[in-house]
Amino acid sequence: MWxxxxxxRALGIQQPIFQGPFGSGHSSAELAAAVSNAGGLGAYGAHHLSGEQILALAADIRRRSERPFNLNLWVPRSAEWGRPMDESRETAYLQQLKPLFEQLDLSPPASAGNPLHDFNEQVEALLEARPAVFSFVFGIPERSILDRCAERGIVTLGAATCVAEARALEDAGVNMVVASGLEAGGHRPAFLEEPQPSSLLSTFALLPRVRDAVSIPVIAAGGIGDGRGVAAAFALGADAAQVGTAFLGCDESGASTLHRSLLRDPEGCDTVLTRAVSGRLARYIRNRLTESADQWPDPALSYPLQLSLTRPLAKASVDRGSADFATMAAGQIAGLSRHRRAAELMASLIADSTLHTNSPDPETTEE
Structure with missing residues (x-):
């Protein structure tokens, strides 16, 4: 009904339902195409790819679908929040991690590194690829980039965790804004102030505030995993709903078999906001890595150094079929979805959201 x-109208899609763009290889061209083919907006988190890989990815998605899709990048920051980095801190932190590597029969790293690709190279590739949507987190691209997107007909979409960030995005000329609540899996994309778990807003507290503060379209994200969540988002003023964890649990996603099975577990899984994975605050499935970091005097190095240390731990853990040190993003709705295929999930989201919107008021229904 929406x-x-x-x-x-702006994107040329049939349904205002977006797939969340998962980073670190959890996205897949197959999933993005499946969501787009089902009438929504498929997405791919491409911040870990080089420019050449982004062009190959866009071509792969287009081989699978002729419909619009979204590519997502992380805006670089000049400095990270938190404690400054120095050699003594790095040495002490590596000592904390050493037993974890030894448990997996891995050689402990001698130092932390920077696994990132050049953002400007990524942007140039994205502009050449011309997806329907360029979405971004952790900031706002330079005005020249936004202007070049407009020239190419690329809709820009920024993420906000508070009203001030939503207003900053609109003032910069960004076309649409994602209101991202604390329930969401993955990173908290704050960029004006350091995100603190105690001050984060839930989706359904943040959404109406953002709706009242900006005139551009607002997409609700976080804690939306079925038709009830979609209907609630529209009732609070959203123009579209972004679904992450439920799509991540589908067979087409790039998540490991272990990860997907935990996301679909009817009993759900325990999630936690932690900096242990990347150095930035993010929501992941609680495991031995996050619990160990909770006990350390220094829980994480800054981004992206921390990411270079946890990636080999995660790969080795998953290769062994163990969740102990795997880095598995998950929202608080984990376990809510029962659908293994993206098309089935899309059909359910559409049908159930309409059902809950049109449900009769029990106080006015005749006996």
């Missing part, structure tokens, strides 16, 4: 709204 097929004709500002978002669907």
């Amino acid at each position: 097929e004709n709204n500002p978002v669907t």
